[in-house]
Amino acid sequence: MEQKIVDHLFRHQYGKMVAILTKLFGLTNLEIIEDAVQDTFLKASLKWRNQLPENPEAWLTQAAKNRVIDLLRQLNVQKERIEKTVHGSIAREINEYFLDHEVEDSQLRMIFVACHPSFSQKEQIAFALKSISGFSMNEIAAALLLKEETIKKRLVRARKKIKEVNITLSYPNPEEVQERISGVLHIIYLIFNEGFHSTKQDQLISKDLCGEALRLCKLLLVKENFRTGSTYALFALLCYHSSRLDSKTGNGEIIDLKHQDRSKWYLPLILLGNDALHKAMEFEDRSVYHFEAAIAAEHVKAIKFENTNWKKIIALYQKIYEIMPSDHVLLSMASVYLQINELTQAASALNRINKESLSQRIYLYHGCYAEYYEKAGEVQNALQEIELAIQLCSNQHEQHYLKKKKSRLLKK
Amino acid sequence: MKEFMMIFIGANYQEIGLSPEELQNRTGKWFAWGDKMKEQGILKGGEALLPKSKRVAGPQRVISDGPFVESKELIGGYYTVTANDFDEVVKIAEDYPDYDLGGTVEIREIVRFDR
Numbered sequence: 098m099e100q101k102i103v104d105h106l107f108r109h110q111y112g113k114m115v116a117i118l119t120k121l122f123g124l125t126n127l128e129i130i131e132d133a134v135q136d137t138f139l140k141a142s143l144k145w146r147n148q149l150p151e152n153p154e155a156w157l158t159q160a161a162k163n164r165v166i167d168l169l170r171q172l173n174v175q176k177e178r179i180e181k182t183v184h185g186s187i188a189r190e191i192n193e194y195f196l197d198h199e200v201e202d203s204q205l206r207m208i209f210v211a212c213h214p215s216f217s218q219k220e221q222i223a224f225a226l227k228s229i230s231g232f233s234m235n236e237i238a239a240a241l242l243l244k245e246e247t248i249k250k251r252l253v254r255a256r257k258k259i260k261e262v263n264i265t266l267s268y269p270n271p272e273e274v275q276e277r278i279s280g281v282l283h284i285i286y287l288i289f290n291e292g293f294h295s296t297k298q299d300q301l302i303s304k305d306l307c308g309e310a311l312r313l314c315k316l317l318l319v320k321e322n323f324r325t326g327s328t329y330a331l332f333a334l335l336c337y338h339s340s341r342l343d344s345k346t347g348n349g350e351i352i353d354l355k356h357q358d359r360s361k362w363y364l365p366l367i368l369l370g371n372d373a374l375h376k377a378m379e380f381e382d383r384s385v386y387h388f389e390a391a392i393a394a395e396h397v398k399a400i401k402f403e404n405t406n407w408k409k410i411i412a413l414y415q416k417i418y419e420i421m422p423s424d425h426v427l428l429s430m431a432s433v434y435l436q437i438n439e440l441t442q443a444a445s446a447l448n449r450i451n452k453e454s455l456s457q458r459i460y461l462y463h464g465c466y467a468e469y470y471e472k473a474g475e476v477q478n479a480l481q482e483i484e485l486a487i488q489l490c491s492n493q494h495e496q497h498y499l500k501k502k503k504s505r506l507l508k509k
Numbered sequence: 510m511k512e513f514m515m516i517f518i519g520a521n522y523q524e525i526g527l528s529p530e531e532l533q534n535r536t537g538k539w540f541a542w543g544d545k546m547k548e549q550g551i552l553k554g555g556e557a558l559l560p561k562s563k564r565v566a567g568p569q570r571v572i573s574d575g576p577f578v579e580s581k582e583l584i585g586g587y588y589t590v591t592a593n594d595f596d597e598v599v600k601i602a603e604d605y606p607d608y609d610l611g612g613t614v615e616i617r618e619i620v621r622f623d624r
Contacts (some may be wrong), residue, residue, distance in 0.1 A: 105533075107533035110529070140526075142539075145539075149538075149540055233527070391525065
């Protein structure tokens, strides 16, 4: 008997169910809805111990439909307002909410709720991971390297705002769409980065964040209104980066771009990225994501590290800097200049950085300086910088990587 | 062959607040364990139990509502298996998936009268 539940089925179904039920009963009932959905999975996990159902997904969908009836009773008893009252042939009407395109529509609306401008960015991320992606508070806390209590507070605040500002499960007005999409893309980008440049030890949960970001971005592309150059470009970027996820670490250590086994890069994702980047260029809008994706494409294109077209990459970073002058971009440029031994250029980029603005990634700045001094033959200075980098780095893997570099320097 | 009951105590998923992902992982482990026992032909039966409970006690049949014990002492389910002796069941119980959540397996022999 070969029975297995599809990976992440529960997590993905959670997001779907919450979205459908929220469309039916309104955002004001979100907490009751999430509890009810959670309870469905709890029951399933007990019931399925001995025997998995023939079709787990269908089983869960039926359970969700039954939940609608339960909730109708529960909410009626509580005499709470139901935004949409189900009447007439209840069963038939409920079924309509479970049609694929309706489910997608509900989830998309949830994404726009999650990225509502009344929420702070931190609340947006927490809300999206909880209510759309089905992470528990514990998992969000682990993924973002925060206390569970902090996440709880953010979610409580977000839920309060839903009531205060009267946020509903609706799409933004046509004149706001572009702006709201760019907000959504930014949150997806941040969620991905949390996973990709993870500063935590649990690899699994980091990969899940990347997977979720990809899934949300793909969901946006389902609807024609939301297909913009930026959306495609972001999708391309996420695909390229994700193709390298498995080769980024090995034996519990970080492997840098130079030493990654390029044959391990996952080709289907690279091809998907290529397609998306082509599509992105067909639109008129240009975004940072376009250029970041183009840079990622350059890396993926190079068969060997030595074949990397650094000149082109520098040019692309300069474009990014024109759109979005930031110290993070300067830092990336400095490290590229170091790759091609343009030491003066590297130093001038580094000198322009206000290192405080790099916050968590400040160790990279010192790591970069260390490399600069190493190449310039100033070993003492290099050691000083690498020591700073080690002290300021919170990720064990990265720290290990830096320490190895230090011991190499000591031998010089 | 004798019959034994493995009684699962503690590790209440609801109380612990497991995420959907974790619940799915647990389900997979339980299923794999059950499957293994079925293949060996030793699994006789078993069910999971919900936490809600009532008690009926005394000559007056006094009814009271639970919970009566702390959740870490709550029985969450049982399996019955055939085995030659306790040692064999202890071995089987090593695969119980919820030790890391503070769960316990209590093993009791089921009374059988051979005629």
